[in-house]
Amino acid sequence: MMVQQLRQALVLPKILTVLIAIVAVLTLGGYGAIAASAPAETVTVHLGTAAGDLRFEPSQMQFTVGQRYKLVLDNPSPEKHYFTAKDFADALWTQKVQAGAVEVKGAIHELELKPGGLAEWVFVPERPGLYELHCAIAGHAEAGMVGQLRVAAADSV
Numbered sequence: 001m002m003v004q005q006l007r008q009a010l011v012l013p014k015i016l017t018v019l020i021a022i023v024a025v026l027t028l029g030g031y032g033a034i035a036a037s038a039p040a041e042t043v044t045v046h047l048g049t050a051a052g053d054l055r056f057e058p059s060q061m062q063f064t065v066g067q068r069y070k071l072v073l074d075n076p077s078p079e080k081h082y083f084t085a086k087d088f089a090d091a092l093w094t095q096k097v098q099a100g101a102v103e104v105k106g107a108i109h110e111l112e113l114k115p116g117g118l119a120e121w122v123f124v125p126e127r128p129g130l131y132e133l134h135c136a137i138a139g140h141a142e143a144g145m146v147g148q149l150r151v152a153a154a155d156s157v
């Protein structure tokens, strides 16, 4: 009887310690995962249309300083297009550009998308302003393949 009580007295704290450790690992792991995938707002822009129209859809985009964005660019049209917005690109911090199995880190100014192409540009705007966007293929901007990227100042809370 005495031995059994002694065993229980020794085993219970061990079980509690293991349970506390498991809870701690799960909690810390959960917070870590949340931090790694901090909320990025997804904005999708089509370069051209399936019918071959020379325009961006949408052609007006709105961003806010300090917010993390995932700009999804695709090309549903039968020809290649550019997403050219150099001043906009200079006013933000690029985390990465992902296309297929390749991830590019660092500054970027212009992306070329072939028909059916898809790229994800993850960035954080740093400076407010109104920036121009155009397709750099000869004649496309003139035909209407232009847009505006507006970056608003962060809410002063």
Ligand SMILES: [Cu+2]
Binding pocket: 054, 080, 081, 082, 135, 136, 137, 140, 145
């Ligand atoms: Cu174009």
